[in-house]
Every structure is written in C-alpha cells, then in structure tokens.
Amino acid sequence: MNWLIRPSDKLRGDVHVPGDKSISHRAVMHAALAQGTSHIRGFLRAGVTEAMLRCVRDLGLLVEFDQQGTLVVDGAGLHSPAAPLDCGNSGATIRMLMGALAGWPDVVTTLSGSAGLRRRPMKRVSEPLRLMGADIAEDTPPLVVRGRRLHGVEYTLPVASAQVKAAILLAALQADGPTTIHEPGPSRDHSERMLRALGVSVVDHHQTVTIEPIHGSLPAFELTVPGDISSATFLFAAAALVPDSEVTIRAVGMNETRTGIIDALQAMQAVVTIDNCRELGQEPIADVNIRASELQGITISGDWVVRMIDEFPMLAVMATQARGETIVRDAEELRVKESDRIGTLATELRKFGAQIEEQPDGFSIEGPTRLQGAVVDSHGDHRLAMSLAVAGLIAEGETTIVNAEACRESFPNFVELMQSLGTGGW
Numbered sequence: 001m002n003w004l005i006r007p008s009d010k011l012r013g014d015v016h017v018p019g020d021k022s023i024s025h026r027a028v029m030h031a032a033l034a035q036g037t038s039h040i041r042g043f044l045r046a047g048v049t050e051a052m053l054r055c056v057r058d059l060g061l062l063v064e065f066d067q068q069g070t071l072v073v074d075g076a077g078l079h080s081p082a083a084p085l086d087c088g089n090s091g092a093t094i095r096m097l098m099g100a101l102a103g104w105p106d107v108v109t110t111l112s113g114s115a116g117l118r119r120r121p122m123k124r125v126s127e128p129l130r131l132m133g134a135d136i137a138e139d140t141p142p143l144v145v146r147g148r149r150l151h152g153v154e155y156t157l158p159v160a161s162a163q164v165k166a167a168i169l170l171a172a173l174q175a176d177g178p179t180t181i182h183e184p185g186p187s188r189d190h191s192e193r194m195l196r197a198l199g200v201s202v203v204d205h206h207q208t209v210t211i212e213p214i215h216g217s218l219p220a221f222e223l224t225v226p227g228d229i230s231s232a233t234f235l236f237a238a239a240a241l242v243p244d245s246e247v248t249i250r251a252v253g254m255n256e257t258r259t260g261i262i263d264a265l266q267a268m269q270a271v272v273t274i275d276n277c278r279e280l281g282q283e284p285i286a287d288v289n290i291r292a293s294e295l296q297g298i299t300i301s302g303d304w305v306v307r308m309i310d311e312f313p314m315l316a317v318m319a320t321q322a323r324g325e326t327i328v329r330d331a332e333e334l335r336v337k338e339s340d341r342i343g344t345l346a347t348e349l350r351k352f353g354a355q356i357e358e359q360p361d362g363f364s365i366e367g368p369t370r371l372q373g374a375v376v377d378s379h380g381d382h383r384l385a386m387s388l389a390v391a392g393l394i395a396e397g398e399t400t401i402v403n404a405e406a407c408r409e410s411f412p413n414f415v416e417l418m419q420s421l422g423t424g425g426w
C-alpha cells in the first residue's frame with residue numbers, strides 16, 4: 001500500500017492513541033503464565049501484538065476479545081504446539097517467548113518469524129538464558145526451545161534492552177533461586193512494575209533488578225493499558241510542525257523510562273503542556289497538549305537515548321525543521337530495529353532534501369530545511385512509515401510513502417486519526 005500525502009495547514013483535535021505496545025505484550029505474556037482468567041482493557045490490537053496472541057493460542061491457551069474489546073486470557077499452563085510458532089515481525093514476541101518457554105519442562109517449541117525478524121539479534125537473549133541452563137538451539141530464528149529447570153543467575157546486560165531484560169525476568173520466574181540483572185542504561189521497566197503488582201518480589205535499585213522465583217503460577221489479574229507514548233509521538237511532532245496546530249492526546253503513558261521524547265520536545269522549545277497527571281494501575285499517565293512551535297536543534301546521547309529509543313525516526317524529521325544542528329550519539333541500537341534506522345533515515349530524508357550525516361552510532365541534522373515532496377520507502381518499518389508521512393505534511397508538493405502498510409504493526413488507525421485532526425486527503 002502507498003500513501004499519497006499533501007501539505008497540511010492546521011491540525012486540531014483532542015484524541016486518544018492506541019494502547020501501549022510494550023505493556024500489551026507483557027500483559028498477555030503474564031496472563032498466559034497465570035492461573036485463572038485475566039482481563040486486559042485497552043490492549044493494542046495491531047500486527048505485532050496479534051503475532052503474540054497467535055503464538056499464545058498455539059501454546060494451548062484460550063485468548064479472546066469480549067464484546068467491549070477487552071482481551072480475556074484463560075491461563076492454564078503452556079503446552080507444546082503442533083507446529084512452529086510464527087512470531088511475525090515482532091521482536092518482543094520472540095524474545096519474551098524464549099524467556100517464558102525456557103523454564104517450562106516438557107514443552108518443546110520452534111520459534112520462527114518474518115525475514116526481517118530473522119535478521120535481528122537473538123543471541124543477546126539466548127546467551128543469558130543458556131547461562132540459566134536453557135536448552136536453545138541456534139541463535140537465529142527458527143530457534144528450538146526445550147523447556148528445562150533453570151537456575152537463578154547474576155547477569156550484566158551488554159546493551160540496555162528491555163526486551164532482553166523481560167525475557168530473563170520471565171525465565172527467572174521459574175528458576176531455582178533469585179536472579180539479578182545489571183543494566184547499562186534505564187530501559188523501560190514495565191515488566192518489573194507489572195510483576196510487582198502481581199505479588200512477585202522484584203527489587204529495582206540503580207539499574208540492578210533482583211527477582212525471586214514464584215514456585216507456581218502468577219495470579220490472574222485485571223489491567224487497563226495506557227496510551228502508547230511512542231504512537232503519540234507522531235501526533236506530538238505533527239502538531240509541533242504543521243503551522244497553526246494544537247492537539248491534545250489523552251491518557252498517554254508517562255513512565256519516566258519512556259519520556260525521553262517529552263524531554264526532547266521541551267529541549268527543542270516545543271510548546272508542550274502536561275496536565276492531569278495520574279496513575280493507571282502501576283503506570284503514570286497524563287494528557288499532553290502540544291502546539292505549533294519554533295524548534296531548536298539539540299544534542300542527545302547516553303541514557304537519554306535509551307529513554308526514547310523508538311522515537312528517533314520522528315525526532316529526525318523534527319530536526320530538519322529545527323534551527324541549528326541536532327546531534328544523536330550513543331544510538332547504535334537503532335541499527336538493529338525494524339530497519340537499520342540510521343541508514344534508512346539518512347537515505348529517505350535526503351530524498352526530501354534534508355541535510356543529514358550518518359555516523360556509526362547516530363546522525364546529525366542541520367536545519368531548518370524546506371522539505372520537497374518525494375517518493376520515499378518505509379523499508380517495512382512502521383515507525384519510518386509514520387515519520388515520513390508527517391514529513392509529507394510539511395513538504396512542498398506531493399509525497400508518496402511506499403510500503404506504508406507497515407504502520408499496522410503498531411498503529412492501525414494512524415491514517416484515520418491523522419485525518420480526524422484535519423490532514424485532509426491522504
């Protein structure tokens with residue numbers, strides 16, 4: 001599918017974005033390991049989470065949406081599937097399943113996925129799991145996981161990855177003793193919060209997480225998923241960039257391991273207001289109002305990168321409109337996302353006439369540049385598709401986004417939501 005986008009002159013609205021992808025993944029994974037029926041409201045229904053649901057069903061669980069759209073999961077233990085599990089394009093699905101399945105004796109599973117998924121690093125998960133005693137054949141999908149009794153370990157993550165941490169925590173639930181994980185950066189802590197709320201002993205102190213095994217099942221639970229700040233980012237940027245705009249996004253997740261983008265918007269001098277800060281279960285949420293803004297270039301490095309790891313495609317587009325240079329460093333992880341986001345961003349933004357220099361661990365962008373409409377490609381990367389679409393709203397002339405269907409992986413109603421803000425023909 002291609003999108004044809006024309007410049008927009010004013011975006012206005014008061015909206016909600018779909019449920020948080022990371023919290024949705026963890027909720028269904030924890031519900032699968034629970035005894036009894038769990039109810040998850042606001043679950044993200046998109047490509048990557050459908051992949052997780054498909055896998056969990058193939059492991060023998062009853063998982064359905066009720067008439068209100070609440071996800072209902074009947075936890076009853078995991079069973080060997082009849083065929084390889086298809087994790088689609090979802091890194092979180094395959095990595096979390098590796099962790100959950102490693103410690104289920106008698107369950108043997110083959111985990112596979114799309115060509116894109118097969119190119120992404122899995123050794124960072126299989127390595128620590130093997131130290132715990134896991135039996136995992138291969139380091140690239142298809143991977144065969146034979147469930148075994150696991151040991152607690154102390155492990156230092158070589159990269160700040162919440163998916164690897166989540167996989168180790170899932171395995172650690174079934175281990176014979178405590179597990180301690182040292183993190184090099186503040187990766188998202190949704191697993192820790194959710195497990196703690198379920199009564200698991202999880203102590204998190206200065207990026208060292210210690211978890212005790214549960215010797216049994218998790219309890220069934222009720223949960224409401226906050227709006228995804230990573231999806232809201234496309235709306236933040238569109239409102240900041242399109243002249244005369246003002247948009248409010250309600251009930252957005254404000255977990256401080258995810259709010260690097262808010263810090264970036266404020267540092268760029270965007271006009272952002274955060275109101276109605278409250279708790280939704282174990283996660284903070286708020287309403288975010290953002291208006292058309294004159295942006296300034298900024299430098300982002302270190303822990304800040306970790307706290308906005310999914311937001312760099314959108315940040316790069318904003319940087320093309322900011323006065324001065326925007327520099328991103330310490331972000332080599334961007335090379336192993338749904339696309340090599342440093343390479344694909346440089347290639348596609350240059351087609352709009354942007355001035356972007358690629359570095360091994362980031363990029364620098366000189367602004368402001370008047371973007372020219374272009375034919376650009378998502379490279380099958382959902383966040384690239386949506387970021388390039390926002391660039392199209394401020395470019396001169398028409399922009400075509402090729403392979404735009406990638407947006408369905410995390411934000412299926414992106415086009416409808418943008419149109420409701422007034423983007424007109426798409």
Ligand code: S3P
Nearest residue numbers: 022092160161162163164309310
């Ligand atoms: C995620 C963690 C991040 C992020 C991804 C979701 C998670 O990946 O990029 O979109 O749910 O834990 P890494 O753990 O690979 O950094």
